[in-house]
Amino acid sequence: MIDPFARDIHYLRVSVTDRCNLRCVYCMPEQGIPLVDHEEVLRFEEFEHLIRIAAAEGIRRVRVTGGEPLVRKGIVDFVARIKAIPGIEDVALTTNGILLPQFARDLKAAGLNRVNISLDTMRPERFQAISRNGQVKDVWAGIRTALDEGLHPVKLNVVVMGGVNDDEIADFARLTEGLPIHVRFIELMPIGEGDSRFRGHFYSVEQMEETLASSGLILAGQKIVTGGGPARYTSLPDASGTVGFISAISKHFCLLCNRLRLTAEGKLRPCLHSNREIDIRGPLRKGVSDNLLGQIFREAIVSKPQQHSMQEEGWGEQTRMMSQIGG
Numbered sequence: 001m002i003d004p005f006a007r008d009i010h011y012l013r014v015s016v017t018d019r020c021n022l023r024c025v026y027c028m029p030e031q032g033i034p035l036v037d038h039e040e041v042l043r044f045e046e047f048e049h050l051i052r053i054a055a056a057e058g059i060r061r062v063r064v065t066g067g068e069p070l071v072r073k074g075i076v077d078f079v080a081r082i083k084a085i086p087g088i089e090d091v092a093l094t095t096n097g098i099l100l101p102q103f104a105r106d107l108k109a110a111g112l113n114r115v116n117i118s119l120d121t122m123r124p125e126r127f128q129a130i131s132r133n134g135q136v137k138d139v140w141a142g143i144r145t146a147l148d149e150g151l152h153p154v155k156l157n158v159v160v161m162g163g164v165n166d167d168e169i170a171d172f173a174r175l176t177e178g179l180p181i182h183v184r185f186i187e188l189m190p191i192g193e194g195d196s197r198f199r200g201h202f203y204s205v206e207q208m209e210e211t212l213a214s215s216g217l218i219l220a221g222q223k224i225v226t227g228g229g230p231a232r233y234t235s236l237p238d239a240s241g242t243v244g245f246i247s248a249i250s251k252h253f254c255l256l257c258n259r260l261r262l263t264a265e266g267k268l269r270p271c272l273h274s275n276r277e278i279d280i281r282g283p284l285r286k287g288v289s290d291n292l293l294g295q296i297f298r299e300a301i302v303s304k305p306q307q308h309s310m311q312e313e314g315w316g317e318q319t320r321m322m323s324q325i326g327g
């Protein structure tokens, strides 16, 4: 569907759970977030029903995210069911990778097209500090399994934080020389737990590019990588993979926005940054017609803001953690 700013909204990000097996410092508080009552979270059948409606409204891509989507029981079957929905061409997953060794093969068999894996550091102790107790070797096992099972393109999400992991930017870029992976450097956003870290640790894409250049790494050319997100890709000479940048703050890409979000509690979120959410669980559970549900999707799309205001608004106004929105 085309929104009022002539953007084709065809990408639905579905957060299937707000729970996670990690507690990344920029995403979730150490103690986690208050657990949502089981009843308040959409059942997979409910998600499927809504995605069918969304597909009829023009959604062609679905990204399954969270929280950590792989901690939710039944995820493989869910992927198979959404892949079978007429009109859905691309089903992708964003994950911290820890449980991929267990699920990658079945996910591939279920029809999952591709996977984006978050990894902010390759150093074991630093990973423990950022994720509050994760093991970097588990993520690597996940990355290897994803590559082995052919969940291509395999993308790595690296949130760059000045003074935390900016000294690994060059190492991450060099990974793409030997591995067919797509490393994306992401600017930290002042959302949820990211807010309190933003002022001290924000590191712009321009700074990242300068860091790469001063390490003697020459990136050249624009590359196309399968996907529908905001990253812009380039590569090192003769590399197997690519290097991408997601400049959400310094050079936002809202004018090309193509997405809508559905949260675990059944709210449609027109914009990652805006607190505005539209309840669709209530009408769904009341048994309203598919036509009316489609209208709620259309209302959400029509109410998408032209762009985010992360630079102008006061910090800390977000009412949700990133783990509750799905990134």
Ligand SMILES: Nc1nc2c(ncn2[C@@H]2O[C@H](COP(=O)(O)OP(=O)(O)OP(=O)(O)O)[C@@H](O)[C@H]2O)c(=O)[nH]1
Pocket: 063, 065, 092, 094, 116, 155, 157, 186, 226, 227, 228, 229, 230, 231, 246, 248, 257, 259, 272, 308, 327
């Ligand atoms: N500002 C903003 N940032 C986004 C948006 N969508 C994704 N991002 C950022 O991009 C990061 C990576 O997102 P992913 O979940 O890996 O998905 P993607 O890169 O959009 O998807 P593909 O390109 O289809 O692989 C997220 O963690 C966010 O930081 C968006 O709509 N707005």
Ligand SMILES: C[S@@+](CC[C@H](N)C(=O)[O-])C[C@H]1O[C@@H](n2cnc3c(N)ncnc32)[C@H](O)[C@@H]1O
Pocket: 020, 026, 027, 065, 066, 067, 068, 069, 094, 095, 096, 116, 117, 118, 157, 159, 186, 187, 188, 189, 190, 191, 193, 194, 195, 322, 323, 326, 327
């Ligand atoms: C919320 S996580 C959910 C999926 C999965 N648990 C994972 O970590 O990939 C989705 C993405 O959001 C990113 N993210 C979380 N908080 C962020 C922040 N404050 N700024 C930028 N990206 C953030 C994560 O690094 C991750 O790549």
Ligand code: SF4
Pocket: 020, 021, 022, 023, 024, 027, 028, 066, 067, 068, 096, 118, 322, 323
């Ligand atoms: S970024 Fe992903 S893995 Fe880390 S705490 Fe948030 S939801 Fe969990």
Ligand code: SF4
Pocket: 252, 253, 254, 255, 257, 258, 259, 270, 271, 272, 273, 274, 305, 306, 307, 308
């Ligand atoms: S911040 Fe909002 S408008 Fe901008 S790209 Fe993300 S979802 Fe779209």
